[in-house]
Amino acid sequence: MTPFVLTRDLCKTYQKGTVPIPVLQGVSLEVAKGEYVSVVGRSGSGKSTLLNLLGGLDTATSGRIVVGDSDVTSMSRQDLAVHRRSTVGMIFQSFNLIPSRTALENITLALAFGGYPRSDRRRRASELLSSVGLEHRLSHTPGELSGGEAQRVAIARALANAPDVLLADEPTGNLDSKTAEEIVGLLVALNSERGLTVVMVSHDEATAREVSHRVFRLLDGRVIDELSGRADG
Amino acid sequence: MTPPDLWRLSLENLWRTKLRSVLTTLGVVIGIGALVSMVSFGVGMQENVTSEFRENDLFTSMQVLPAKIDVGEIMAGGFEPPQTVKALNDSAVEAIRAIPAVELAFPEIRFPVTVRMMGKEARTSLQAVPAAMGRYKPFSEIPYGSFYASELVPISVDSLIGREVEIVSSTLDLQSAARAFMRSFTAPSRLPLREEVVRLRVVGVRGRLSGFGAARFRGGVIVPIETGAAMPRLGFSDVWDLLDSSEGTQGYGSVYVRTRGMDDITPVREAVEEMGFGVLAVIDELEEIKQTFLIMDALLGAVGTIALIVAALGIINTMVTSILERTREIGVMKAVGGSETDIRWIFFLEAATIGFIGGAFGLALGWAVTRIANVVANHYLRPQGVPEVDLFYMPVWLIAGALVFSVGVSLLAGFYPASRAARVDPVQALRHD
Ligand SMILES: Nc1ncnc2c1ncn2[C@@H]1O[C@H](COP(=O)(O)OP(=O)(O)OP(=O)(O)O)[C@@H](O)[C@H]1O
Ligand SMILES: [Mg+2]
Numbered sequence: 001m002t003p004f005v006l007t008r009d010l011c012k013t014y015q016k017g018t019v020p021i022p023v024l025q026g027v028s029l030e031v032a033k034g035e036y037v038s039v040v041g042r043s044g045s046g047k048s049t050l051l052n053l054l055g056g057l058d059t060a061t062s063g064r065i066v067v068g069d070s071d072v073t074s075m076s077r078q079d080l081a082v083h084r085r086s087t088v089g090m091i092f093q094s095f096n097l098i099p100s101r102t103a104l105e106n107i108t109l110a111l112a113f114g115g116y117p118r119s120d121r122r123r124r125a126s127e128l129l130s131s132v133g134l135e136h137r138l139s140h141t142p143g144e145l146s147g148g149e150a151q152r153v154a155i156a157r158a159l160a161n162a163p164d165v166l167l168a169d170e171p172t173g174n175l176d177s178k179t180a181e182e183i184v185g186l187l188v189a190l191n192s193e194r195g196l197t198v199v200m201v202s203h204d205e206a207t208a209r210e211v212s213h214r215v216f217r218l219l220d221g222r223v224i225d226e227l228s229g230r231a232d233g
Numbered sequence: 234m235t236p237p238d239l240w241r242l243s244l245e246n247l248w249r250t251k252l253r254s255v256l257t258t259l260g261v262v263i264g265i266g267a268l269v270s271m272v273s274f275g276v277g278m279q280e281n282v283t284s285e286f287r288e289n290d291l292f293t294s295m296q297v298l299p300a301k302i303d304v305g306e307i308m309a310g311g312f313e314p315p316q317t318v319k320a321l322n323d324s325a326v327e328a329i330r331a332i333p334a335v336e337l338a339f340p341e342i343r344f345p346v347t348v349r350m351m352g353k354e355a356r357t358s359l360q361a362v363p364a365a366m367g368r369y370k371p372f373s374e375i376p377y378g379s380f381y382a383s384e385l386v387p388i389s390v391d392s393l394i395g396r397e398v399e400i401v402s403s404t405l406d407l408q409s410a411a412r413a414f415m416r417s418f419t420a421p422s423r424l425p426l427r428e429e430v431v432r433l434r435v436v437g438v439r440g441r442l443s444g445f446g447a448a449r450f451r452g453g454v455i456v457p458i459e460t461g462a463a464m465p466r467l468g469f470s471d472v473w474d475l476l477d478s479s480e481g482t483q484g485y486g487s488v489y490v491r492t493r494g495m496d497d498i499t500p501v502r503e504a505v506e507e508m509g510f511g512v513l514a515v516i517d518e519l520e521e522i523k524q525t526f527l528i529m530d531a532l533l534g535a536v537g538t539i540a541l542i543v544a545a546l547g548i549i550n551t552m553v554t555s556i557l558e559r560t561r562e563i564g565v566m567k568a569v570g571g572s573e574t575d576i577r578w579i580f581f582l583e584a585a586t587i588g589f590i591g592g593a594f595g596l597a598l599g600w601a602v603t604r605i606a607n608v609v610a611n612h613y614l615r616p617q618g619v620p621e622v623d624l625f626y627m628p629v630w631l632i633a634g635a636l637v638f639s640v641g642v643s644l645l646a647g648f649y650p651a652s653r654a655a656r657v658d659p660v661q662a663l664r665h666d
Contacts, residue, residue: 081572082570084567084569096561100249
């Protein structure tokens with residue numbers, strides 16, 4: 001297996017005043033292109049921190065991260081912005097849509113940052129919303145959307161600039177079980193139909209094992225276990 | 234993100250918080266309005282004075298004195314009349330006239346007289362001015378009759394024009410004083426003055442004098458030089474004559490010199506000083522006046538600038554508030570690929586937009602204020618005989634400068650909020666609540 005996403009001895013230590021708080025303490029893992037992996041673990045084990053490092057929202061204290069053929073850990077802040085806009089797409093438990101903008105405008109904003117020509121943005125945004133089943137909610141603001149719909153908008157936005165990797169931090173954490181199932185189903189479909197690499201953080205180990213090729217279990221900032229998932233991995 | 238996208242985004246942000254944006258911009262409008270009207274007033278004053286000077290040809294005239302005199306020294310009391318003073322007599326006037334670029338030079342003769350006419354009399358001063366001055370202000374604008382065209386007084390006819398007036402001047406009557414003394418051996422109780430009467434004809438009546446330039450020619454009766462010089466009078470008429478009364482000198486108190494152009498002042502003054510005379514030129518005073526205006530402009534500008542600083546604090550306040558409110562949004566923009574530079578520009582452009590719109594409306598406000606103030610001021614000044622005058626002046630540099638200043642100050646105000654926005658930690662910003 002040639003890894004597409006790779007971490008080596010990844011460490012992240014936060015500084016609370018003079019007290020160092022080690023959150024990640026040497027995480028090494030590899031994810032192949034087109035693979036669907038999940039990260040599970042207790043609250044506070046460092047799952048979100050790991051995902052934020054992969055997504056270039058935060059910088060590691062030590063260790064390496066490679067995505068595709070770029071070394072994320074050696075990137076300048078400007079390069080990290082390019083990494084966030086073109087290589088990865090992120091979705092969050094709390095959706096993180098801009099409340100004052102409509103579904104369509106939330107996506108055109110991402111397209112603008114991605115350097116899409118203005119004339120193309122609306123068309124592409126509505127295509128993206130159709131692809132997640134929201135062609136009838138283009139002009140709704142996040143406040144006028146259900147949780148499931150909002151997360152679909154967030155997924156469409158994450159896909160806007162055609163990323164290689166989708167990073168999902170507890171995408172179903174705020175949803176009821178039926179909606180959660182739909183959202184995970186959408187992610188699985190994106191993975192299997194488009195070959196999108198997915199790294200998902202979840203607190204539901206059973207579902208994670210059901211939908212992922214592999215599952216990493218994190219405890220106190222270390223991968224303590226690697227579980228096998230669905231058969232086709 | 235492309236510049237138009239950044240621009241559009243900041244406009245959208247401003248539009249979203251309309252009320253707050255409008256209020257913040259209003260602060261800038263008032264600041265720039267105050268600044269512009271204040272400076273416009275200062276510039277207007279300067280412009281009015283300078284043009285007054287120019288219109289009255291004060292930039293081309295100077296006064297020649299018998300000796301190099303430092304006015305400041307006289308004021309300070311340290312002035313001692315020089316031992317040998319070169320006489321400012323007719324041959325000196327001729328010599329000055331011979332200097333190239335001197336257009337006109339004549340002795341300044343002025344003394345108090347009483348005018349009697351049609352059974353009335355009035356005390357005033359008489360001033361001798363050559364016919365050649367008829368070409369220049371204020372003599373070029375004689376509303377009734379005309380200025381005398383030659384040294385020989387012509388006679389024209391009108392109700393007043395052409396009438397005879399008696400000009401009464403005084404001389405010391407030493408003979409009668411001596412006779413009186415011989416008779417009674419007491420000193421006379423009042424100066425032994427004798428009336429000397431000269432009859433002249435009126436050729437013209439001038440209008441009311443106003444402005445700085447007129448002061449030099451404020452004499453109540455203007456007569457040709459020859460006439461004035463020939464009139465009997467006391468040996469002195471002003472301070473210069475007294476200063477000049479040291480032994481061995483005889484001549485005029487001062488000589489008025491006109492040069493062809495403004496640039497001729499310096500060479501002519503040097504030539505005159507070379508001859509051993511002193512020179513007072515209005516152009517020197519202009520430098521002082523300019524200095525005064527500079528201070529006034531600075532003070533007026535400072536008041537306006539304070540208003541603008543308050544507006545700038547308003548911008549900072551508004552933007553910091555909006556950054557606090559929009560922390561999550563900034564995090565989202567970073568998560569979808571916005572760089573620190575993008576974020577900084579978005580907020581920078583918000584500040585610039587506030588500055589530009591505020592500057593433009595501030596200019597309009599400032600202009601409106603100056604127009605209204607001008608009408609009001611003229612309304613109150615007119616009954617006092619002040620001619621209609623534009624008190625404010627708004628040159629192009631003031632308009633452009635106000636806009637640049639407004640945008641500049643706003644950018645400065647936006648600097649801290651913008652870099653604060655750029656430094657927002659997306660991980661903190663996106664953490665679920
Ligand atoms: N900026 C920070 N300063 C100090 N400590 C931090 C900071 N960010 C995170 N931590 C700590 O790091 C640890 C891991 O946080 P992280 O959010 O990665 O956990 P998590 O596994 O995602 O938990 P959850 O399942 O609750 O989301 C936590 O103990 C948290 O308190
Ligand atoms: Mg988490």
